[in-house]
Amino acid sequence: MNKPRTILHVDMNAFFASVEQQVNPELRGKPIAVVGGGGRTVITTSSYEARAKGVKTGMAIWEGKRVCPELIIVAGDNRKYSYTSGKINEIFRDFTPEVEAFSIDESWLDVTHSLGIFGSAETIAYRIKARIKHSFGITCSVGIAPNKLLAKLASDMQKPDGLTIIAPEKVAQVLEHMPINVLCGIGRKMVRHLNMMSIYTCGELGRCDEARLTRKFGIVGARLKRMGQGVDESPVIPFGEEDEVKSVGHSRTLDQDIDDPAEIRRFLLQLSEMVGSRARKYNVSGKTIHLYVRYADFFSSWGKQTTLKSYISRSDDIYQAALGILNTVELEQPVRLLGISLSNLQTQSEQLPLFIEERKKLEATKAMDAVNLRFGDMVVTYGSLLPGKENAGSHVIPPSWKPDGIKSVSVK
DNA sequence: TCTGGGGTCCTAGGACCC
DNA sequence: TCTGGGGTCCTAGGACCC
Numbered sequence: 001m002n003k004p005r006t007i008l009h010v011d012m013n014a015f016f017a018s019v020e021q022q023v024n025p026e027l028r029g030k031p032i033a034v035v036g037g038g039g040r041t042v043i044t045t046s047s048y049e050a051r052a053k054g055v056k057t058g059m060a061i062w063e064g065k066r067v068c069p070e071l072i073i074v075a076g077d078n079r080k081y082s083y084t085s086g087k088i089n090e091i092f093r094d095f096t097p098e099v100e101a102f103s104i105d106e107s108w109l110d111v112t113h114s115l116g117i118f119g120s121a122e123t124i125a126y127r128i129k130a131r132i133k134h135s136f137g138i139t140c141s142v143g144i145a146p147n148k149l150l151a152k153l154a155s156d157m158q159k160p161d162g163l164t165i166i167a168p169e170k171v172a173q174v175l176e177h178m179p180i181n182v183l184c185g186i187g188r189k190m191v192r193h194l195n196m197m198s199i200y201t202c203g204e205l206g207r208c209d210e211a212r213l214t215r216k217f218g219i220v221g222a223r224l225k226r227m228g229q230g231v232d233e234s235p236v237i238p239f240g241e242e243d244e245v246k247s248v249g250h251s252r253t254l255d256q257d258i259d260d261p262a263e264i265r266r267f268l269l270q271l272s273e274m275v276g277s278r279a280r281k282y283n284v285s286g287k288t289i290h291l292y293v294r295y296a297d298f299f300s301s302w303g304k305q306t307t308l309k310s311y312i313s314r315s316d317d318i319y320q321a322a323l324g325i326l327n328t329v330e331l332e333q334p335v336r337l338l339g340i341s342l343s344n345l346q347t348q349s350e351q352l353p354l355f356i357e358e359r360k361k362l363e364a365t366k367a368m369d370a371v372n373l374r375f376g377d378m379v380v381t382y383g384s385l386l387p388g389k390e391n392a393g394s395h396v397i398p399p400s401w402k403p404d405g406i407k408s409v410s411v412k
Numbered sequence: 413t414c415t416g417g418g419g420t421c422c423t424a425g426g427a428c429c430c
Numbered sequence: 431t432c433t434g435g436g437g438t439c440c441t442a443g444g445a446c447c448c
Binding site: 102185302 | 440
Binding site for chain 2: 035036038039040041042043044058059060061062063218219220243245246247248249250251252253298337339341
C-alpha cells in the first residue's frame with residue numbers, strides 16, 4: 001500500500017521579468033519583456049503588465065512592441081536568475097529535504113514528513129510565499145495535492161500569487177470537466193489525437209477503455225488513463241539523486257543566414273567550445289556527436305549523429321567530429337541555425353595521455369577552462385573565434401536552465 | 413527584421429552477434 | 431550457400447517540457 005503523500009509545486013510568477021523588476025525599481029509596474037542575446041531573438045518571459053496587453057512568450061520583439069508599444073525590452077542575464085533560483089531552493093529545503101527542481105523557476109516539495117513539524121501543507125505554503133516575497137520581492141503560485149501531477153496542475157490554477165489545494169477526496173471532482181491539455185505531458189499533438197477519439201476532459205480520459213488507449217499509443221496508453229484519473233506515483237527526486245546528465249548541447253540562431261563555408265566552420269568551432277567547456281565542467285566525456293542544421297527558410301532542417309570509437313570532451317575533438325558530419329552533406333540553403341550536442345556520456349576518468357603532444361593540448365585546455373570558470377565563459381577562447389566574439393557572449397536564457405550543481409553526474 | 417535554446421523520453425528500423 | 435529468434439547498439443525523427 002502506498003502511503004498518502006502531500007506534495008507542493010511552487011511556480012515562480014513571470015520569474016525572469018520579476019527578478020528584473022526587483023533589481024531595477026524603475027521597471028516595476030511596467031510592461032517589460034526579457035529577451036535573449038543575438039539578433040533574432042524572442043521574448044522569453046514578460047511581466048504581468050505586458051501580458052495584460054497581449055505580449056506572449058515566443059513572440060519576436062517587434063511583435064511584442066506591436067501589441068504593446070510601451071513594452072520595455074530587457075536583455076536577460078542568466079546569472080541573476082540562476083543565483084535567485086538557487087537561493088529560493090534553499091528556502092524550500094528549510095521545510096523538507098525532498099525538493100526537486102523541475103526547471104529554473106519550478107520545484108516540487110514532498111512535505112509528507114514535515115507536516116508534524118509545521119502543522120499543515122497550507123501553513124508551509126504560506127510561509128514559503130512570505131519568505132520568497134520578503135527576500136526577493138517576487139510572488140509565486142503554489143499547488144498542494146497528493147502527487148506531482150496534481151500539484152503542478154494546482155499551481156497553474158491561480159496566477160499570480162496563488163495557492164490552490166486539491167484534497168485527495170476532491171481529485172475526481174476537480175478533474176471531471178478539466179480539459180486534458182492542463183495535464184503536464186499532454187501536449188498539442190496528443191490533445192488532437194485524443195480529441196479525435198472524442199476525449200476532451202480528464203474525466204473522459206480516466207474512464208476510457210485502457211485497451212483502446214494502448215492500441216493507439218502503445219505503452220503510453222496506460223499512463224494516459226492514470227493521468228486522467230489523477231494518479232501519479234512518481235517520487236520527488238531530491239538534489240544530488242537525479243539521473244546523470246545524458247547530453248550536453250548548444251545551438252544558436254545566427255544573426256544572419258550564412259552560406260560561406262569558412263564562416264560556418266568558425267561558428268561550429270565556437271559551438272564546439274561551448275559544448276566542450278561545459279562537458280569538462282561537468283567532468284564528462286561523450287562518444288556520440290549530433291549536428292543540427294536549420295536552413296534559411298526556417299522549416300527545413302536536418303540532424304545527423306555519429307558515434308565514435310572513443311570518448312571525447314576536448315573542444316577540438318568535438319569540432320572535428322562535427323565537421324566530419326558536415327562534410328558528408330551538401331548544404332541546400334544558407335544556414336539559419338547550427339547546433340551541436342554530445343551524448344552517450346561517461347564520467348571523465350583522469351587519465352594522462354600517452355604522448356607529450358596530447359598532454360600539452362590537455363594542459364592548454366585546462367588552463368583555458370580555469371580562466372573561463374573564474375571570469376565568465378568565452379573570455380579566453382580559440383584565436384579563430386575572436387572576430388565573432390560578439391556572438392559568443394550572447395546567451396539566450398532558456399527557462400530549463402537549472403541552478404549550478406543541481407544535476408549530478410555519477411559513474412556509469 | 414517572423415518565428416530561441418536547453419533538455420528527456422519514446423519508437424522504428426537496420427546491422428551485427430550468438 | 432538453410433531458417434528463426436533474442437539482445438544490443440546505432441541512426442533518425444517526433445513529442446513534450448521549461
